[in-house]
Amino acid sequence: MKKKVLLYKAIPKQEYERLKARFDISFFDTVNDSNRSDFFTALKEAEGLIGSSLPMGPNVLDKALKLKAASTISVGTDQFDLAYLAERRIPLMHTPDVLNETTADTLFTLLMCTARRAVELSNMVREGRWTKSIGEQRYGTDVHGKTLGIIGMGRIGYALAKRGHFGFNMTIQYTNRSRNINAERDLNATYLSMEALLESSDFICVMTPLTPKTEHLIGEKEFSMMKKSAIFINGSRGKVINEKALINALSKRVIRAAGLDVYEVEPLPANSPLCTLDNAVLFPHIGSATTETRLKMVSCAVDNLIQALAGDVSKNCANGHLLKH
Ligand SMILES: NC(=O)c1ccc[n+]([C@@H]2O[C@H](COP(=O)([O-])OP(=O)(O)OC[C@H]3O[C@@H](n4cnc5c(N)ncnc54)[C@H](O)[C@@H]3O)[C@@H](O)[C@H]2O)c1
């Protein structure tokens, strides 16, 4: 008999067929009031889970009594409680590496758009407000040759730093849980304390995962330490930043501008004060959102689930270090 798998995201047909060839699939594109009880019935029977963007904390997974493996179509694992899963001996598989370059492309786009006020000025053209030279007060600021400070120099942080170093002759500095020797060797990156990085960077990009230790890592105190001309970029998770403090820093011009791909609440409510700020560039969580990369992520997550349900968690297991204890 085929193992039961709960799929909670629409995926390309060829990847769906790969799953269907091996497993008995229950598919939920979304979970709402009309299908919630069917979702929980399927969850109760599922040995495998695959999907993304749904909170899967203990309150949900306590009902998944037969669960043997979960596979998230993302590198971020913050929808899950890794320790809880490890306690139940359930591996959580994720999709590192396949999205590094695309996400770094997005972050650099965000950085460039923010520095050069691209969205604001493009809107001026579209709305018929380009009636004369834009004027000094709307000039952007240079990116090339500036200092890029990266908080969280992991896989994506490194890919972003590569763009800054080789493409834009930027000075790279970073803070991280541990030294990134490759970044220091390849990109001449300098390891700094958080304080030193905040005080001396022209561009500051946050690329840590969201964990209990990184929640609200950047708040009022940190914004006040940045240069008045600093441009802040968040491509990690919204909750790594105290969004209220960021809004305050932007509206009072404590810093120059921010480029954001992620928010405390997603989708960002249209009445968020962020939407009224002309010094904020707002992307709708599109770090990895290209056709090619999203397909690679789904394919990787499908492979991960097949392998994990066969007992092999040697690759891409996010809580492997906890399962060992
Ligand atoms: N915006 C998007 O669409 C998008 C796309 C991909 C990933 N992400 C987010 O980016 C995160 C990072 O992805 P990655 O693949 O580079 O992960 P990674 O694990 O390779 O890198 C994260 C780095 O953060 C560091 N770190 C962790 N806690 C820290 C702390 N308290 N202080 C300083 N550094 C700390 C780690 O040491 C590591 O080097 C993901 O967890 C995800 O949340 C967002």
Ligand SMILES: O=C(O)[C@H](O)CO
């Ligand atoms: O974590 C990730 O992979 C990205 O945020 C896309 O969901």
